[in-house]
Amino acid sequence: MKNSGQTTSFYSWIIVAMLWIVAFLNYLDRILITSMRDPIVTDFNLTDAQFGLLTSVFLWSYGFLSPFGGYFADRYSRKKVIVFSVMVWSVVTLWTGFTTSFHEMLAARFLMGVSEACYIPAALALITDYHKGKTRSLATGLHMSGLYAGLALGGLGGYIAELWGWRSGFHVFGIVGIVYSLILLYVLRDHKPDPVVVTEGEEEVMPKISLTGALKVLFSEASFFILLFYFAILGIVNWLVYGWLPTFLKDHFNLNLGQAGISATGYIQIGSFVGVIVGGFWRIDGPEKITGAVCTCSSLVLHLVRLSCF
Numbered sequence: 252m253k254n255s256g257q258t259t260s261f262y263s264w265i266i267v268a269m270l271w272i273v274a275f276l277n278y279l280d281r282i283l284i285t286s287m288r289d290p291i292v293t294d295f296n297l298t299d300a301q302f303g304l305l306t307s308v309f310l311w312s313y314g315f316l317s318p319f320g321g322y323f324a325d326r327y328s329r330k331k332v333i334v335f336s337v338m339v340w341s342v343v344t345l346w347t348g349f350t351t352s353f354h355e356m357l358a359a360r361f362l363m364g365v366s367e368a369c370y371i372p373a374a375l376a377l378i379t380d381y382h383k384g385k386t387r388s389l390a391t392g393l394h395m396s397g398l399y400a401g402l403a404l405g406g407l408g409g410y411i412a413e414l415w416g417w418r419s420g421f422h423v424f425g426i427v428g429i430v431y432s433l434i435l436l437y438v439l440r441d442h443k444p445d446p447v448v449v450t451e452g453e454e455e456v457m458p459k460i461s462l463t464g465a466l467k468v469l470f471s472e473a474s475f476f477i478l479l480f481y482f483a484i485l486g487i488v489n490w491l492v493y494g495w496l497p498t499f500l501k502d503h504f505n506l507n508l509g510q511a512g513i514s515a516t517g518y519i520q521i522g523s524f525v526g527v528i529v530g531g532f533w534r535i536d537g538p539e540k541i542t543g544a545v546c547t548c549s550s551l552v553l554h555l556v557r558l559s560c561f
Contacts (some may be wrong), residue, residue: 262381263381263386263390265438266377266439267378267393269438270333270378271396271397273333273374274374275397276337276341277397277401278397278399279402279405280341280344280363281309281363282401282408282516283420283421283424284347284408285408285497285512285515286409286508286513287508287512288302288497288498289412289508290417294417295353295356303494305357305360306490306494308361310486311361312362312363312364312368313368315368316369320336320369320370320372320373323369323373324372324373324376324377325376329373329380329441329442330435330439330440332373333369333377333435333439334439335369336367336373337428337431337435338429339365339366340366340367340370341429341431343362343363344363344424344428345422345429347359348419348422375394377439377441378390378391380442388531391531395527399524400520402520403517403520403521404516404517405493405512406512406514406515406516406517407509408512409497409507409508409509409511409512409513410508410512410513413507413509492519493515496516497516
């Protein structure tokens with residue numbers, strides 16, 4: 252029994268390591284387009300409004316489908332949802348590099364939002380299946396650091412566009428994601444629930460998952476509305492910065508695509524990267540409430556400072 256426990260404990264960190272790479276690709280693939288604005292606009296002869304629509308349609312589909320992604324992860328295999336999500340968004344990323352019109356690019360961005368919406372709910376659920384108690388905060392914090400690393404390095408798209416053309420970035424990371432999804436298919440395992448001891452004469456009853464029932468419970472919690480409002484504001488600020496800061500820096504400070512891209516995404520993610528890891532280690536009595544409140548306030552201040560850059 253002891254060896255089995257040690258194996259399970261080791262594999263629980265393997266899960267985090269594997270999903271860290273997925274989280275990295277998740278945010279890298281979605282943010283590449285913002286640091287490649289100029290060559291994309293030139294190729295398709297786009298207006299600012301049309302380019303803005305490319306990021307907006309991604310967010311609309313992503314936001315609308317996220318609850319369903321979580322529902323599928325709860326009702327079906329978390330592993331299958333994750334692998335499906337990575338495979339589809341990677342294929343879409345590869346396809347983006349071959350698009351020949353604005354409308355085709357728009358369709359690709361829409362499908363990227365649909366496919367990526369399934370990942371984070373399933374990934375967090377799988378991580379928390381394997382990490383209970385004291386390791387849960389650190390495990391989720393490490394996973395979140397992968398998201399911020401992807402955001403930070405998404406600015407490299409500017410250098411890629413300058414050296415090899417904007418399409419090559421989507422080709423390379425699309426292929427990487429497709430190959431990695433096949434690796435995940437063999438490495439990831441759904442967590443088997445702990446056996447439930449049932450006394451004689453009783454039957455084990457598994458609760459049925461209902462989408463409407465889950466929504467009813469969520470919308471009865473005041474804390475859910477607070478978090479929903481906070482992340483809505485956070486998302487608005489984030490995408491104002493990520494979507495247009497590379498262009499702002501390039502136009503106002505005469506930077507090339509690579510310099511503007513990495514300056515817009517790289518430096519401002521350092522605090523976020525460090526913060527989620529420190530938050531994972533910072534565990535005291537009532538950690539969810541205390542640490543969560545501190546991180547929420549700190550994050551809000553950080554993003555307001557980002558917005559002031561404009």
